[in-house]
Amino acid sequence: MKTSVREQVPGLVLLIATMVFSVLPLLSMLSAALQPQGSVPLGLSWPSDPQWHNFIDAWRVAEVTPLLVSSIILVAGVVPVAALLAAMAGYGLGQLQVPGGTVVFVLLLLGLTLPREATIVPLYYQLRDLGLLNTRLGLILVLIGSFMPFAVFWMRAHFQSVPRELNEASALDGAGAWQAFLYIQIPLAVPALASLCLLLFLWTWNTFLQAIVLINDPTKRTMAGALQNFVGQYSTDVVLLNAGSLLIMAPTIVVFLIFQRHFVKAMISGAVKG
């Protein structure tokens, strides 16, 4: 039995209102970004003569090219390493059942609820002493470390679901275990690893607090971190500010629209497992 259309109207209105609420801020950014430069735009109003070249100007003043390169370097430094370390640890905890592994596991559990603010102050001094302040390498190391709790949890959950007989077939001394891991386990873990990489990409790209604290030069930061500097410089130019911010957001939105299904699935299972 289906409810009549009339009964559905209030619910439908509420649903549409929620959708509008979700996109309204982005739409008003777009409408402001297309107004003539130097004008004072008013709220949400489609310009009679949309100034698409604003985006070209904003690309230049927001230094989008170096920022893209910087963010890609950071992602390339963080994601593969974090995923590999997490897969290894997840294998050790979930499959090999290492004696004493529970201690590691409980310590990681703590890391899942830890706010970034809890470690940020000493991290600054720690990187300074290592000579890694203002370097991407420093930020990469910090991010890999901070992603470990979730990433290891994720991979451990995967390796727990793999039947243990797979391991028993192969020898378990050092080299044997490594071979088994590399050639038997990793290929089976590709779906879990792919979702993990998607999440790690998103988190690295959107890193804000660590980026603004640990890296002084905005062009060496993540896209999100560079936004702080850009906003500081262009806060009075509403048109360019919105155009530049949209450009800075665009890469994640594009990646999201391409991998939408995977993203949603990864985030849902990520949240439930975490």
Add this chain to the structure above:
Amino acid sequence: MTTATSLSGAELPSGPPGPNHHSARRRARFRRGVTGWLFIAPAALMYAAFVLRPLLTTIWYSFYNWDGISVGTWVGVDNYRFVLTDPQLLSSIGHAFFLIIFFAGVPVIGGLIVAALLQEIKIRGLGTATRTLLFLPQIIPGAAAAVAWVWMYATNGTVNQLLSAVGLESVTRAWLGDFDWALVAVGIIGSWLGLGFCTILLIAGIGKIAPEVYEAARLDGATFFTTFRYVTVPGLRAEIGVCVTVTIIAALASFDIVFMSTQGGPGYATTVPGVQIYQLGFTESRVGLASALAVVLTALILAVVLPIQRLFRET
């Protein structure tokens, strides 16, 4: 429980029968342990070096008066006493708890309603459209979301434009600069970010409730609200638990949104612990005090989140 199976399994190929049986078994177990630890070590070391070590250092710093340059002096629990008595720092903690209403309350309740409506109204494409649009805020950086909303809340921004359009010119204002409304305005940014996450998670949860239950409720003549109250909400217990946990942590540890939209202003109307820790630690060079506040914030988060997790896990 699982050790027994894997032990016997490990022995199958390698356990040589004979007098050495026992020590060989022990050696195999030892070797397996070493191998396992080699797998865990890199991740554990990175975690120890860049999370656990700084965490312990935060606690260590919190007992010192240190400007980050000269030699620090031990001050015992003075920093903590200051955190728990200074009106400005206390109000920042109060703000963080107030934000829970918007960061956690609105998204969870709104998400429940939207998810239940989508289960009721089955129009082709509607579900996908809702999911895509609601999820968009979730994937852009919080800092960028703040920039979008700064423009929404501006004097000639969209919020005031809409209010004027419905004849409410009298209430228009520069929302983020208003002492009474700035914190609520920041909270709504948090609602905007959290709503999609909660909705999607809850939609997935509803998908796991047997459709027959909904059909039976409908045949019994249950209204939307009865079904919502007695089928949907109880069936989503675990998902609601996850939503509440994640969003409460986001509220208490908020930084990006507040830092980019108000920097804690006007005055101290929207300061939250995250912004205070940043300012104390990196612009005012009061490293010890910033660390004490960080420890208090972490303790508060654990104190709120752990009971919640227990509440929703036990059924």
